Amino acid sequence: MIQQREERHVLTEISTDVVFFTVRNERLCVLLIQRDKEPFANYWSLPGGRIGREETLDAAARRMLAAKTGITGVYLEQLYTFGGIERDPRGRVISVAYYALVAADRAPLIPERPDIRWHEVEALPELAFDHAEIVAMARRRLASKLEYSTIALQLMPEKFTLSELQAVYEQILGEELDKRNFRRRLQGLGCLEPTDELHRAGKHRPARLYRIKRPGRVEIFK
Numbered sequence: 001m002i003q004q005r006e007e008r009h010v011l012t013e014i015s016t017d018v019v020f021f022t023v024r025n026e027r028l029c030v031l032l033i034q035r036d037k038e039p040f041a042n043y044w045s046l047p048g049g050r051i052g053r054e055e056t057l058d059a060a061a062r063r064m065l066a067a068k069t070g071i072t073g074v075y076l077e078q079l080y081t082f083g084g085i086e087r088d089p090r091g092r093v094i095s096v097a098y099y100a101l102v103a104a105d106r107a108p109l110i111p112e113r114p115d116i117r118w119h120e121v122e123a124l125p126e127l128a129f130d131h132a133e134i135v136a137m138a139r140r141r142l143a144s145k146l147e148y149s150t151i152a153l154q155l156m157p158e159k160f161t162l163s164e165l166q167a168v169y170e171q172i173l174g175e176e177l178d179k180r181n182f183r184r185r186l187q188g189l190g191c192l193e194p195t196d197e198l199h200r201a202g203k204h205r206p207a208r209l210y211r212i213k214r215p216g217r218v219e220i221f222k
Helices: 002-011 057-069 131-145 151-155 162-173 179-189
Strands: 013-024 027-034 048-050 075-082 093-101 116-120 192-199 207-212
Touching: 013 057, 013 075, 013 131, 013 151, 027 057, 027 162, 048 057, 057 075, 057 093, 075 131, 093 131, 093 151, 131 162, 151 162, 162 179, 162 207
Parallel strands: 013 093
Antiparallel strands: 013 027, 013 048, 027 116, 075 093, 192 207
């Protein structure tokens, strides 16, 4: 009995995987890493790894994200625990998944390499392990939080137009929104303030630039 307990302990490990979102060229993107060894050699996967013995789950997720990207201080939230028996062919590995958001003007600070790249969520390559399922759940969670929070603002640069913000909402939701209703709802939230600057794009009328009143905070509305 003791030997069986020890064997189960050895085979069961805990890891964390992070779905790191940003918006590039008005497209919702996720950061992926190409694996250089088996299992799933040459497949793309989420940033992640094993949790240290003296480490909390949140600390492990932040450490792994910083190690892969060099970025710290981003919004990070625990998503779900994935414990499928056969999710990792090397043995029983339980993954506590997170999702993180980085603003569009900070995403370029992450150096892209052939094996570390941003991929559009709508055009993902085949992913290792159960990472496609993790990405899909993270997007659903993000979409659901749009209804009662200001979480989408974590993806915005320091200054932006309302049309750019609407494009981010539409990318997350996967559907078009009515412009007037969207702006009316934003006014009710009171989370933005206009600047004195205008953005000119082509022959269109200049658009007012806005900024977040309380940057770095995700506000929840009941």
